[in-house]
Amino acid sequence: MEVEHTCPECGGNARMEDVKLCIWKAERLIVIEDINALVCDDCVEQYYDSLTRYKIDRLGENGFLKEEARRVLEVPVFSVEDVEHSVKEDAVEETESGKPSWAPVWSELEDEL
Numbered sequence: 001m002e003v004e005h006t007c008p009e010c011g012g013n014a015r016m017e018d019v020k021l022c023i024w025k026a027e028r029l030i031v032i033e034d035i036n037a038l039v040c041d042d043c044v045e046q047y048y049d050s051l052t053r054y055k056i057d058r059l060g061e062n063g064f065l066k067e068e069a070r071r072v073l074e075v076p077v078f079s080v081e082d083v084e085h086s087v088k089e090d091a092v093e094e095t096e097s098g099k100p101s102w103a104p105v106w107s108e109l110e111d112e113l
């Protein structure tokens with residue numbers, strides 16, 4: 001049975017989960033995995049206990065040297081500039097008429113893709 005947790009920020013339902021942390025360091029993307037975090041279902045915020053926070057700090061001590069990485073990922077990079085602008089969908093028309101319709105937060109977008 002899963003232990004119930006409460007989000008320290010919004011008071012919503014939260015659960016313990018192994019997550020990855022992605023950090024941009026200048027032009028480099030750093031990924032830290034195997035992080036046991038408290039993840040909130042409502043605000044989608046993640047929380048680390050002090051030991052985990054300490055370990056993340058230790059990992060970053062030397063500026064995340066590539067030689068110290070467990071492995072290296074190849075990351076495909078896309079740009080919205082590469083999408084043709086002629087698509088006539090509701091969202092595009094609304095934005096072009098000067099009334100932007102804001103996209104959902106990333107977590108929702110991620111579920112749709």
Ligand SMILES: [Zn+2]
Pocket residue numbers: 007008009010011012040041042043044045
């Ligand atoms: Zn929350």
